[in-house]
Amino acid sequence: MDKPWQSTEVVSPDKAPSEPKILDEKQVRQVFQEAMEAQPAPPIIFIIYFQRNSFNLTAEFYKLLPEILEAIKSRKSHSIGVTGHTDLVGTPDYNRGLSLMRAKSVADVLASHGIDREIIEIEYYGKEKPLVVTPEGVAEPRNRRVEIVVR
Numbered sequence: 001m002d003k004p005w006q007s008t009e010v011v012s013p014d015k016a017p018s019e020p021k022i023l024d025e026k027q028v029r030q031v032f033q034e035a036m037e038a039q040p041a042p043p044i045i046f047i048i049y050f051q052r053n054s055f056n057l058t059a060e061f062y063k064l065l066p067e068i069l070e071a072i073k074s075r076k077s078h079s080i081g082v083t084g085h086t087d088l089v090g091t092p093d094y095n096r097g098l099s100l101m102r103a104k105s106v107a108d109v110l111a112s113h114g115i116d117r118e119i120i121e122i123e124y125y126g127k128e129k130p131l132v133v134t135p136e137g138v139a140e141p142r143n144r145r146v147e148i149v150v151r
Helices: 026-033 033-038 059-075 091-112
Strands: 042-050 082-084 120-124 147-149
Touching: 026 033, 042 059, 059 091, 059 147, 082 091, 091 120, 091 147
Parallel strands: 082 120
Antiparallel strands: 042 147, 082 147
């Protein structure tokens, strides 16, 4: 088989499979419905931005919070990633600490809204994984963020 939607049939171990034939989408969905429904939904990613040198949550975060909580609830999520980042200003140690505080501030709010802390995985990278690559010392606002991944 070398084309999308191709199928073959095996009737017994001692007979060769049938020649491949093309199925239409409706047939494929009917035959493989259970397998397709068993696939996990792709993760939903939310990005929360922060002011420079701050881990205080913004009004934009609180506007987005109901959508984040609904995504967690509707997916019956058992794994939520909360990852802190900073821009490329400051020392590596300072930025790692700041990115941790940003991730913790988001995780604390999620927990205060009934999300089990056991399913929240906190990571922090400081300036190691910028969203927007800039030279060292550039205060890029889009790098000052926490990414929430709802699986």
